Amino acid sequence: MNPTTVIWSAAAASCVTLAMVHLLSWCWNRESKASLWFAGTALSVALLACIESAMMRAQEPAGFLALHRWGHVAFFVIILCIVGFVQSYYRTGRWWLVWSLIGLRLLILVLAFVPGPTFNFREITAMEPVVFLGETVMTPRGTPTPWEFLGNASGILLLAFVIDAAVRLQRRDDSGEKRRTPVMAVGVVLFILSCTVNGVLIHQGKAQVPYFITLSFLFVIAAMKFELSRDMLHAARLAAEVRENAESMRLAAGAGELALWRWDIPRDRIWVSPGGRELYGIPSEQAIGIQSVLDTLHEDDRETVSELITRAFAGSGAFQAVYRVKTSREVPRWISARGKTEFAPNGEPVRMRGVSVDITSRILAEQDAARHRDELAHLSRVTTLNELSGSLAHEIYQPLAIILSNAQAAQRLLARTPPDLDEVREILVDIVDEDLRAGQVIERLRSLFKRGQTKTTPVFLNEIVDEAVALAHHNLAARGVTTKVSMPSGLPQVMGDRIQLQQVLLNLLLNAADAMSLQAPETRHIHLSTARSGDSVRLTVRDEGPGLPDDVEKIFQPFNTSKPGGLGLGLAISRSIVAAHGGRIWAENPPARGAVFHIEIPATNLEAA
Amino acid sequence: MSAEPDTIYIVDDEPGMRKALCRLLRAEGFDARAFASPREFLAGYDAQTIACLLLDVAMPELDGMEFQQILAQRGLRIPIVFLTAHGDIPMSVRAVKAGATDFLTKPVNDADLLRAVRAALKTAARLAAEQWAHKALATRHATLTPREKEVMALVVKGMLNKQIAAHFGTGEQNIKIHRSRVMAKMGVLSLADLVRAAERLEGGNSAGV
Numbered sequence: 001m002n003p004t005t006v007i008w009s010a011a012a013a014s015c016v017t018l019a020m021v022h023l024l025s026w027c028w029n030r031e032s033k034a035s036l037w038f039a040g041t042a043l044s045v046a047l048l049a050c051i052e053s054a055m056m057r058a059q060e061p062a063g064f065l066a067l068h069r070w071g072h073v074a075f076f077v078i079i080l081c082i083v084g085f086v087q088s089y090y091r092t093g094r095w096w097l098v099w100s101l102i103g104l105r106l107l108i109l110v111l112a113f114v115p116g117p118t119f120n121f122r123e124i125t126a127m128e129p130v131v132f133l134g135e136t137v138m139t140p141r142g143t144p145t146p147w148e149f150l151g152n153a154s155g156i157l158l159l160a161f162v163i164d165a166a167v168r169l170q171r172r173d174d175s176g177e178k179r180r181t182p183v184m185a186v187g188v189v190l191f192i193l194s195c196t197v198n199g200v201l202i203h204q205g206k207a208q209v210p211y212f213i214t215l216s217f218l219f220v221i222a223a224m225k226f227e228l229s230r231d232m233l234h235a236a237r238l239a240a241e242v243r244e245n246a247e248s249m250r251l252a253a254g255a256g257e258l259a260l261w262r263w264d265i266p267r268d269r270i271w272v273s274p275g276g277r278e279l280y281g282i283p284s285e286q287a288i289g290i291q292s293v294l295d296t297l298h299e300d301d302r303e304t305v306s307e308l309i310t311r312a313f314a315g316s317g318a319f320q321a322v323y324r325v326k327t328s329r330e331v332p333r334w335i336s337a338r339g340k341t342e343f344a345p346n347g348e349p350v351r352m353r354g355v356s357v358d359i360t361s362r363i364l365a366e367q368d369a370a371r372h373r374d375e376l377a378h379l380s381r382v383t384t385l386n387e388l389s390g391s392l393a394h395e396i397y398q399p400l401a402i403i404l405s406n407a408q409a410a411q412r413l414l415a416r417t418p419p420d421l422d423e424v425r426e427i428l429v430d431i432v433d434e435d436l437r438a439g440q441v442i443e444r445l446r447s448l449f450k451r452g453q454t455k456t457t458p459v460f461l462n463e464i465v466d467e468a469v470a471l472a473h474h475n476l477a478a479r480g481v482t483t484k485v486s487m488p489s490g491l492p493q494v495m496g497d498r499i500q501l502q503q504v505l506l507n508l509l510l511n512a513a514d515a516m517s518l519q520a521p522e523t524r525h526i527h528l529s530t531a532r533s534g535d536s537v538r539l540t541v542r543d544e545g546p547g548l549p550d551d552v553e554k555i556f557q558p559f560n561t562s563k564p565g566g567l568g569l570g571l572a573i574s575r576s577i578v579a580a581h582g583g584r585i586w587a588e589n590p591p592a593r594g595a596v597f598h599i600e601i602p603a604t605n606l607e608a609a
Numbered sequence: 610m611s612a613e614p615d616t617i618y619i620v621d622d623e624p625g626m627r628k629a630l631c632r633l634l635r636a637e638g639f640d641a642r643a644f645a646s647p648r649e650f651l652a653g654y655d656a657q658t659i660a661c662l663l664l665d666v667a668m669p670e671l672d673g674m675e676f677q678q679i680l681a682q683r684g685l686r687i688p689i690v691f692l693t694a695h696g697d698i699p700m701s702v703r704a705v706k707a708g709a710t711d712f713l714t715k716p717v718n719d720a721d722l723l724r725a726v727r728a729a730l731k732t733a734a735r736l737a738a739e740q741w742a743h744k745a746l747a748t749r750h751a752t753l754t755p756r757e758k759e760v761m762a763l764v765v766k767g768m769l770n771k772q773i774a775a776h777f778g779t780g781e782q783n784i785k786i787h788r789s790r791v792m793a794k795m796g797v798l799s800l801a802d803l804v805r806a807a808e809r810l811e812g813g814n815s816a817g818v
Contacts (some may be wrong), residue, residue, distance in 0.1 A: 398623060401716035405629035408719035429630060434625055477622065478666075478677075521675065576740035 003133040004056055004210075011214055012049035015042040018225060037085035038224050041078055045221060048074040049214040056137040056210045061124035064140055071211070072112040072119065076105050077216060079158065085224055086161070086184065092168035097161040104154045105604050111147060119147055130208040137210050145202045155192045162188040187223025191216045263290065263339075263352040279335065279358055280325055298324035298332050313349045317341030323361070332349060334363040370454065373576055378451045380573040381503045384449055387510060391475030392445060398474075399438035406431050444471065447499055454500065454580065458493040458604050461530050461537050463502070468505040469528065472513075480521030481513045487530045492603035494537050496581050501601075504574040504585070508541045508597050511570065514594065515545030536583065536600040544594040552587050615730045616660035619643040620650045620676075621692070623665070626715075630663060633719055634726070647676045656685060659737050661710070661729035666693040677709070686736055688729040692717065746806050749795050757794070760787040765807040766802070 004111040019042035026035040030566045058064035083101060087093050112119040126140035131137075166185040194216035201207045249260065250273075260278030263269075270288040277284055280296045290309075294302050312319035319339040324332035339354025385392065410427045413420040423447040444467065462493040469476035469483055476483060509526060554560055556575045561568030582603035590596050621627050625644040633813040644650040650662075661693040664676065677689060688710040705712055710732055711725040737763045753761065763773045770788065797803045 397715050398626065402623070402625040402629045404716040405626070405633050405719070405722075409629065409632035409636050412633070412719075416636075423632065430625065430628065 001232060002135045004135055004137060005053065007133075008049045008053040008214060009603045012053075013048065015046035015221060018221070019043040019046065020230065033078075033088035033425055034085055034228065037081045038228060040081035041085060041224065042221055043215075044074050044077040044081060045217045048078065048217065052211045052214050056132075059127060059140055061127055061140065064127060064138070065118055065121070065124060068118055068120070069112050071213075072109055075213070078108050079105050079154070082158070082188070082220060083161065089227065090165045090169045090184075092172065093161055093165040095393055096158065097164065101154060101157045101161055104150065104157060105512075108147075108150055108154065111150075117145055120145060120151070120199075128208065130210075132210055139202070139208050139210050143206065144205070148199070148203055152196060155196055159188060159192050181224050183223045184220075187220045187226075194219065214460055227267075229536050236288060257358040259356045261339075261354055261356065265341075265349050265351060276356065279333070279356060281327060296325050298326055300324075312339070312341055312352070317343060317349070317352075319352065319354065320357040330361070331360070331364075333358060333413070334360045354459040370580070373580060374452070374454055376569070376573055377500055377503065379575055380507070380569050381448060381499070384503060384506050384510065384570070385445075388472060388475050388506070390478065391472060394474035395441045395471065396438060396445075399434040399441070402434045403431050405440075406434070411491055448502070450499075452499075454497045456495050456497055459496050459498050459501065459600070460491065460493050461539050462487045462489070462491060464496075464498065464501045464505060465528055465530065465539065468492075468509060470503045471502070472506055472509045476509065477519065479513050479524070481516065481524040481526060483526045483528060485511075485528045487528075488532075491532055491537050494581070494583075496601060496603040500577045501581070504577050504599065505539070505541070507570040507574055512541060512543035512545065512595070515543055532603070533600055536602050539599045539601075540596060542590065542594055547589045547593060548587055548595045552589070555587060556585075613723075614638055614640040616640045616642060616655075616658045616661055617663060617726055617730075618654065619663045620647055621663075621665040623645065626665070630722075631668075633641070637723060639726070647679070654685070654687075656687075659730065659733045661688045661690060661726060661733050663690050663692060663726070666691055675766060683752070686740075688732040688736070689727045690722075692727050743809060746795070746810055750806075750810055752794050753791060757787050757791050760784060761791045761795070761803070761807065764788060764791070765804045 019039040021040070022035040022037040026032055026039065029035075029144070048071060051067050051074060054593055055064055055067045055071070058067060080102065083093070083098050087098065108119055117123060121142040124140045125140050127138045128141050129136045130139050132139075140306045143236065162185045195213055197214065198209070198212055201209050202211065235358055253407065257275070257279075259279045260273040262271045264271075266291040270280075270290065272288065274282075274284075274524060276282075277288075280293060282288060282292065282296065286292065294305065305321050305323050308319060309320045317340055319337070319341065322334065322336045327333050335353055335356050337356040339352045341349045342351040342353070344350045348413050406427045410424045413424050413427075448471075465485060465487060469485065473483075512526045523544055525544050527540075529540045529542075531538050531540070548555060557570045558572040559568040560572075575585050578599055578601070581601050583599060585597065585599045587595060587597050617634050619627055619630050619634075619641060621630070621643070622645055624645070627645070631641040631643050642653065644653060654660075666674070680687065680689075691709050691712045692715055693712065711730040713721060713725055741747070750758070758772060759777075763776065768776070770781050770784045774784045792798070792803060795803060795806055797806055
């Protein structure tokens with residue numbers, strides 16, 4: 001067979017094959033417009049190959065000219081498809097370049113079909129045989145038209161369009177798109193060069209060669225194919241990853257601690273992964289609706305969960321809840337569930353997908369830790385109270401002493417003639433006040449000594465300070481320590497356990513007093529202050545003692561003590577108490593003498609009155 | 610006691626306690642004056658009156674013990690009755706050793722309080738009398754001539770007139786005259802009285818509180 005026949009028909013055949021592949025690919029996925037444009041390009045190139053092959057065998061100028069005109073049609077379609085490919089694939093081409101290019105090619109097409117001269121040749125005088133690739137083929141001999149520059153201009157426009165699109169693609173700050181390296185631009189550059197050389201050689205009569213524009217187009221076809229193949233490879237990798245993820249999810253869900261679910265809301269049907277039924281204790285044959293799930297919940301949690309679902313539907317659709325599921329055992333199963341609602345265009349919730357995780361072991365561990373913390377806190381509290389015993393006795397005896405002296409004064413006043421009843425009335429008022437005070441002191445002590453679970457309520461830190469200072473008052477006074485309190489009113493409340501917060505503060509007060517025991521009484525001062533600090537309330541305790549060691553953090557470690565007979569747990573326990581309140585405690589050495597302790601606890605939303 | 614009511618100073622940082630003690634003591638006819646801190650007391654104390662002090666042991670800034678020392682340093686000899694919280698035994702021992710008249714535990718019964726206060730006031734009166742007597746002796750002693758003072762010093766040491774005359778290198782008759790003037794000026798009749806007066810003078814402020 002002749003070499004030209006082999007080359008041109010091979011090119012045509014491979015182009016048709018590629019075109020078919022991508023046409024099919026487009027049929028599968030109508031989204032990939034680039035495939036369609038590529039198929040169009042490849043088909044047109046195949047057509048052009050046939051036309052060129054025929055032209056090489058045209059014996060008469062008339063037949064050659066007819067083929068030449070149809071070659072322009074194929075060329076026009078190819079350019080159109082290349083532009084379409086670039087626009088659908090890069091999406092960065094300038095539309096005015098697109099329209100100028102198409103307009104120009106359309107003009108060329110029209111000129112090619114006007115009767116008389118063709119676009120490239122004013123006239124063809126003869127067909128001459130030449131040897132090309134060792135084979136005799138026919139080439140035209142004629143006079144060129146002055147319109148040749150239009151063809152070159154269209155080549156430059158195409159080049160400008162593709163390079164501009166490639167540059168803009170690189171500039172765009174979008175990593176996903178950048179992956180599409182502009183191989184396309186390189187292909188087009190090569191095509192234009194090769195095509196222009198071919199045109200100049202033939203039309204200007206510089207050399208006797210046939211048209212081989214098909215071969216030039218192969219550069220473009222190769223570049224386009226390269227881009228599309230990279231996309232396919234990428235897609236294949238993504239698909240593998242998705243499979244991997246799905247497999248991991250199935251494994252996790254199969255482990256019985258995690259369940260995937262989907263709730264078809266209008267039909268109220270819930271699908272759960274196999275482990276899910278086990279998690280909620282729902283028999284495998286039973287159809288599940290929302291009510292059957294709610295029925296498995298602990299009575300106290302049902303209303304909350306319903307409320308959360310309603311809120312998810314009314315809001316962004318996000319659902320998150322932690323609840324208990326009844327089990328045959330005594331302890332409930334704790335589940336943490338998260339879901340996302342999908343809405344219909346009219347705003348109606350259609351579907352909720354989510355995942356439920358068994359967090360029972362975590363909750364139990366947390367409860368265990370909390371119990372230990374409470375016990376340790378109690379132990380440390382009793383130690384602190386022991387240290388304060390003298391002060392506490394005083395706190396109780398003081399009101400009793402006042403009551404006794406007042407009552408005995410009253411007895412004397414009543415024994416007088418006439419009795420001083422006005423004074424006695426005042427005394428009775430004082431006695432009542434002191435009695436109430438004694439009651440409060442005893443109640444406060446009782447709660448401090450009590451071993452109990454953490455009870456979180458909204459509290460004012462200022463009140464905690466007042467109470468702790470009152471409890472330690474006598475102890476501090478007996479050691480010659482003066483407390484100076486500065487607390488602004490109107491601070492927000494914090495969520496906290498009153499007793500534990502008092503304990504933390506008592507511990508700091510006693511530490512401060514201990515620190516100053518070796519210095520002159522008139523220099524033993526403790527400054528207490530509260531302040532707002534962002535979304536928190538801050539409590540600061542400053543003493544005027546010798547200060548802390550350089551490694552300040554060390555004092556918060558357990559069994560770290562500077563006191564003989566001390567356990568060294570006070571600050572470690574204080575830190576765990578404050579941490580359980582979602583706050584933090586830290587210490588520092590101020591520029592002046594002494595030590596400073598800060599406690600910050602998040603404020604509640606309730607503003608102080 | 611005198612027509613003027615005796616003064617009792619109260620120092621306690623607890624307002625309720627101050628008020629109650631004042632009421633009780635005033636009902637008993639005393640002039641009770643209360644202060645919140647030792648500093649305030651020092652500013653309001655009249656050293657001329659016969660008075661005692663009811664002092665709370667535990668107070669910020671200055672505790673009762675330290676205050677007791679300050680009073681001693683200033684030569685203010687007011688009898689102190691300490692009031693303390695329940696069961697502070699080591700402190701009560703220290704206080705009594707340092708010269709406290711009495712030591713009471715809160716809550717204090719009125720009978721105990723009044724007994725302690727009366728005892729303290731008696732001490733105050735005794736102290737005042739001693740101070741007065743000492744002052745009188747000192748005034749008399751000041752009227753002696755230098756030679757008479759020297760003679761008196763030797764007489765109370767137990768030296769005979771003869772020995773004293775030899776010591777000064779003068780006649781025994783001279784010494785006899787000096788000696789009788791000393792007795793007259795000091796207002797004593799016997800040698801024994803003169804020795805006692807000399808002891809008191811020498812003792813100065815050493816009389817116990």
